[in-house]
Amino acid sequence: MKRVLIVGGGLGGLAAGMKLQANGYKVSIFEQNHHFGGKMVPIQLGDYSFDFGPNTITMPQVFQEILTEAGENPDDYLEFIKLETHTVNFFPDGTPFFMTTDRNKMVEQLERLDSHAEISYYDYLEEVKILYETVEKQFFYRTFSSWTDYFDPSLFQALWSVHPFETMDHFHRQFFRNDYVRHAFNRYAAYIGSSPFSAPAAFAYIGHLEFNDGVYYVKGGNTKISEAFTSVLTKLGANLYTSTKVRKIMVEQKQAKGIELENGETVMGDIIIVNGDVLTAYPDLVEEKRHPHFKNGKADRYEPSLSAFVIMAGLKERNPHFIHHQVYSSSDYEAEFHELFQEKRLPSDPTIYIWNSSYIDPQRAPGDNLFIFVNAPADSGSFSYRPEEYKHLIYKKLKRFGVDIPSQLVVEKVITPGDLASAFSAYKGASYGIRSTRKLDSFLRSSNKSKDISNLYFSDGTTHPAGAPMAVISGINAADAIIHK
Template sequence: MKHVLIVGGGLGGLAAGIKLQANGYQVTIFEQNGHFGGKMMPVQLGDYSFDFGPNTITMPYVFQKVLKEAGENPDNHLEFVHIEKHTHNLFPDGTSFYMTTNRNEMVEQFEQLDPHAEISYYDYLEEVKLLYETAENHFFHRTFSSWTDYLDSKLFRALWSVRPFETIDHFHRQFFRNDYIRNAFNRYATYVGSSPFTSPAAFALIGHLEMGEGVYYVKGGNTKIVKAFEDTLRTLGASLHLKTKVNKIIVQEKQVRGVELENGEIITGDIVVVNGDLLTAYPELVEEAHRPHFKNKKAKSYEPSISAFVIMAGLKNRNPNLIHHQVYFAEDYQAEFHELLQEKRMPGDPTICVCNSSYIDQDAAPGDNLFILVHAPAVTDEDSYDKEEYKHLIYDKLKRYGLDIPSQLVVEKVVQPSDIASTFSGYKGTLYGISSNRKLDSFLRPSNVSKDVANLYFAGGTAHPRGGSPMVVISGMNVADKIIHHS
């Protein structure tokens, strides 16, 4: 029985571990933190529960498939709750707009706000469905290591059909003429840590997931997905280790031989899967001499995605105007991305995302449990802003919209990009590893297979297919498939 060592217990590593253990491999997972799931982390502040990580879930079938392939009934672990009216978008002049999978309600709103969209919305849904189906059929479930992988004629046609040279903003201008409406859809670029004004139109496929297939929340918190994966691994007989840091991957004769733990213990293994931010983990774990195709200079050449400034705030009341998710937009959305990506500073007028999961799941908290997120630049050597001042800038803006947080505050915790970098070993504190602002980085992600070290694999948001909870799970499953069929 071959022994697979997985460094990092995020979703990708857990998914890979489940599939491998269920297919006759012995899996051992090492996680440096005190929880599995990576950024999908539960946070408890007094009586208030928060999910640090995705506020909503798309593609529930991806998570269910992992459990099914291990012989588990997903319904025994996870209850996915469909949220029909999932996002309330609010704008500086008082305009507001709900995003819902109810197509009639969408068209009724367009009738008042964007008559062109009233006519074009069904064309939009068909176009983003086509983008999604192309990506699903040709990109998600395979690995790429160089541009030569794209030379297959069918794959090349598929690549061309997902509009690689068009931006998300340009794509949306065909369907939405109201700036506010368009920016509500443009926000999908931030789901991959990028700007809608530079990232490729291919990522507009997220519109199919949210507006076509639907948005979900897991009863009891989205972190129940992690618990389901962890329980399944234990049932299958995998060996799981929390608070266990791997210092080094042992390489001999261009092949992995095991890992060295922080305490000096050597664990031998036949295969190693690194589930973490590749730009951080690969240089830290493997000596540069062993990876000539991925030297430190190359790791530093990638543009990091955006990060986040997060406030978790538990309120004593339930505010009737809050639904599961609301977004308070900046006056100038494009200028906000210029501040983030070109000036590399905190936006003066940030777009604020507020999730209130207790709207769906009142057992999560006695009052509102607000997960408040604004986008932030990746960590730089010149980070210079006052955390408390910026927190109050956010609170002051929300108060202008009628949400007075300080007057209702019971518990509070602030997380900055530097905290994300230290807790999750994320490259410069990014949420999604590499950005998609450069066309090359959008489609040619780092490979899931080391070019230099045999039996060394990579899963997670930095490698193919990219970040986002369903994508990192697919990444882990892709790696497991690769190992099963090539080892």
């Protein structure tokens, strides 16, 4: 039985481990934090339960299928609740725009807000469906384990069909003329930590997931996904270790022989998977001379995605105007991204996203449990700010929309880009791996396999775009590469 050592217990590492353990490998997972799931962290502040990490869940079949492959009934572990009306966007003047899978309700709103979109909305839904089907078939499950993978004729045919040199904003302008309506759809670029004015149009496929397939919430919190994975891994007989930091990967003659833990203990293995940000993990764990195709300085060619400034706030009461997700728009969306990427500073008028899971799951908190999220530059060392001051800037803007946080506040926790960098070893504190701006890099991602070390594999944010389903798919890709080899 081959021994697989997985460094990092995020969703990708858990998924890879589950698939390999179910296929006859002996898996051990080593996680430096006190929990499994990566950024999918449960946080308890008094009587208020929060999830840090993926807030909008799509593609539930990805989580269900890997549990099924492991011999389990996913319904025994996860209850996915579909949210018909999942998000309300508030324009700067307070006008609400509800995002829903109900096509009639969408058209009724667009009739008032954007007469062009009222007509083109069905064309939009068909176009993003085609984008999704192409991307899902041709890109999601590719491992790019050798250079020949890049020359598959079907891959390049698909590449040219997904608007690789068109930006998301340009794509959305075909369908939406009202600036604020268009910005509501342009937020999909922020889902991958990028700007709609530079991210490829192909990522507009997210619209298919939200308006054709639907947005979901996992009862009890989205962290139930990582809990389900760890439960199944334990049941299958995998070895799971938390609070266990790996110091280095031991390499001899182009083969990884095992790992050395921070306490000096060594663990030998036949195959190693790094489930972490490869731009930081590879240089930290492996001597540079052992990976000449990925020099330590190679990370500099990649732009980090956005990071985040987060406030978790528990309120005394429930605001009757909140739904599950709400977004409070910037008055100048393009200027916001200019501040983030060109000026590398926190936006002066940020778009504010609030997730209130207690709306659909009231047992999670006695009042609203608000996860308040603002995009931030990734390199926390390159800009100066005072978290307390920026928190009050956010609260001040929300009050203009009738959301008075301080008067209702019971518990509160602030998380900065620097916190993300230290807690998750994220490249420059980026929340979503590398930024999807280089058009071809967005599709032809880094390989799931090391070019220099024959039995070293990767599952991380540089081998897949951001998102919980994509993290799982990256783990599946790494496991498949090992099994098929």
